[in-house]
Amino acid sequence: MSKLPHNSIKKPKAILHMDGDAFFVGVEVAKNPKLRGLPVVTGEERGIVSALSYEAKALGITRGMPIFQIKRNFSNVIILPGDYKSYIRYSTKMFDIVRRYADDVEEYSIDECFADLTGVTLHLKMTAFQIAKRIKEEVSKELDLSVSIGVAPTKVLAKVASKWQKPNGLTLIKKDDIGIFLKETAIGKIWGIGPKISAFLHTKCVETAYDFANKDREWVRENLSRPYEIIFEELNGVYTIPIDPKPKTSYSSIQKTRSFSPATNNKAFLLSEISKHIEEACFKARYFNLTAKKITFFIKTKNFRYKTLSLDLLHSTNTPEALQSLLEERFYEIYEKKELYRTTGVVLRDLRSNGFAQGNLFGVTKADRFEAVHKKIDALEEKLGKRVVHLASTHESLTREKIGSDAEEIDRHLLFL
DNA sequence: TCTGGGGTCCTAGGACCC
């Protein structure tokens, strides 16, 4: 039984959420200050806009817009390829600044983190707001980056706060003021509430986050699943989603997918695409010393219907050959000639670390040989750059690639995310 | 937003077992 002191009506937590403003572009400007104040986008290598400056946004450009369209319609916009090495470097430095003030920092994505300031305020004799302000100043001075910060009693509310004023915002939500903020926040803007749940809630006359937070708990339990009950608690100021400061060291799944246009029913092409995905997913798995016990292949039709094929592997593996023949044997189960497909993909699941790469269907000895071969290939690619060696079955898809090398280069850096 | 790529977590319901 817990023996909390009688007067420990807990002081609300002070959770900080920091979010980079147009982060990739922000880093580009920090690297090259001449870009400041100009419309800039990144994503040239992908063919779609990944990040855009506020000046570019003002022109009506949006994330995901095709690069060719920008070239055609906005000749004054500066288009840059992503420089993920720099983004990672700045990201690390940004989080290190937060760590000067908090022990528990959760790196949520490349440009976002959470931190618990609750205990720190006493220690530093500063309020959470003052600490947040200092962090902002140091990020700006030392890295020349602009960030938005929110401080609130829970993670979900801290996200509301950091979004409240963007860019360069600093917003504190006190426990007593929660309602003021939630009344002006549409339910769909809440972290964890997507389009489906949002639409459902609308049918129940829940329009704002305030409407939702004021439902009673029973109603939430009866109408929604567990994750939404947790969001409900958090919106009411009850700290429920803990900060997880552990650095990410592994993966529970690895996937590779690619869309193409126009949609096609060319079986050889689809197979070669998937074959390439298998190789890349296995490459990444080997890099992290992981093996998969399950694999899912999928193709997505023109109308966004998924056809999936999930297979249990006899032994876990991270070498492509056996997966490749499995695919060829069973592809007919998902492929229909009369359909057109727009995307293919592979997901390695049930990953276990440090397992022996037992090469399954071929038996151990052959598998060992494959493993040795792959070690050499990986080493070779390390030296020469990726994509110097590949399976014959991948060949067709590679020869069709136009912007291969850039994309591969970036992919390599993304391995470290 | 007529929809890119890489992830995570949750759960309904089927398979299987007394």
Place this chain on the structure above:
DNA sequence: TCTGGGGTCCTAGGACCC
């Protein structure tokens, strides 16, 4: 071969995130 009731395990797919 009529077919109860209750439990666990597991998977496929849904929903969401950046």
